[in-house]
Amino acid sequence: MKTMVYQYIKEIIKNDVLYLTINREGKLNALNIDTLHELHHALTAGLTSSEVKGVIITGAGEKAFVAGADIGEFAQFDEQKGLKLAQEGQKKVFDLLYGAEKPVIAAINGFALGGGLELAMACHMRVASHMARMGLPEVSLGLIPGYGGTQRLTQLVGRGNAMEMILTGDMINAEKALQIGLINHVVPADEVISKAEELLARIALRSPRAVAAAIRAINASFAADVGGYAVEINEFSKCFGTSDFKEGVSAFLERRPPNFTAD
Template sequence: MNYQNILIAKEHNIATIIINRPDKLNALNKVTIQELHHAFSVLETHHDVRAIIISGSGEKAFVAGADIAEFAEFSVEEGIQLSAQGQETLFNFVENLRVPVIAAINGFALGGGLELAMACHIRVASDNAKMGLPEVSLGVIPGYGGTQRLPQLIGKGRALEMILSAAMISAEEGYRVGLVNHITKPDELLDFCYEIAQKIIKNSPAAIAMAIHAVNANFREGENGYETEIKSFGKCFGTVDFKEGTKAFLEKRKAVFTGE
């Protein structure tokens, strides 16, 4: 597929996706959401891709929100469909991806941009990043999972203050409240994320996928996370990776994992 709005590169089992709409501060429109879905879908099937980094082009923004012009005239039903399709196509899809995704937040991450970062498994921000969910200032609420994931990450009270005030917070504040894992200088951001990815790809892809599934289970309605962990733990024993990992440990050598 030829992409209009994203760029993809692969190196040493790590893929990098760059949202490439710098003139729009990398805002998410329908085309970009569909392209991201396709890219993540394809990369997940590539056995040589064991971690994915996503960032925005330019120096100003990761993603500065959704493309408001696309939905300014929507009806109630169209709004419901927009939110439901977006969550299924991209945000929930990324959260449940078998391959770990690292958000490299380079500048503004607002509205749908912060929601995309929160759907990723790990978040790293440059020290000039600004993050927020300003939707109520437009007469709407976050619709791509923001009202759910932000409280999960930083707590209900802080999340409500951010959402209801439509305020932006700095990278430092984001780190303090647990919204981002690390802060770096802008010119070190991608390299830092790459270092995290390199640590991840040394481990079993099969076990990593199971771990993501088990952690996410704690936040699913009606699902017992402990039960999911027990079943996922057991499934690991049937994988080639488990046999290789334990054998390598006993033989005092580095394991060579295949993800099987």
């Protein structure tokens, strides 16, 4: 995969990991429309590349992961423009992340607010600095979350916690976020990326086909129009027809580490 030079994000591939950094430090990495376009392009290429086994998303600098959307860009929007903003953003970035069949980890290095927290919640896992602060303050602007925040926050932390966070618009610290299940790990600020790398390295030892199947089955549990149990049964059965299954069983019986290969 050939990396590209973007205006608002940085992209590198190292040790089979695609690192995407929101690079608007002067704006606390706020998401504007061009940044979302660049994320869509980079993610589309990375998630289909054989060179990439996992993705880490973070923000430039030490203050913010993403401190929200670029409010000045949509301050004069009407209902139709707001509808297009939410629909395109969800489809091209947030749903793309959520449905990715390679593991994606948000390395939350600072403020994750509004669209920034929604970006992190669309990832499969979240690692946060002990200094990080998270929240969905949209009601303070006369809005509600528009990139899946009302749905994904509720899935992660439950109805009561989601109601409190969204209706008050208050921020919570990393320890509280860990307590309610919003994030997976809290680490010192200088260990956020390394912890995300550690998680991806452990996942990389497993069958990539089984990992993708597990992601599909887990996501199906939240899809109202899909039978999650049926998806699990189907994905489970298909695993028996893969070379990864044969290799995994052989390695187990031979008492050696498996050597999985990705097509």
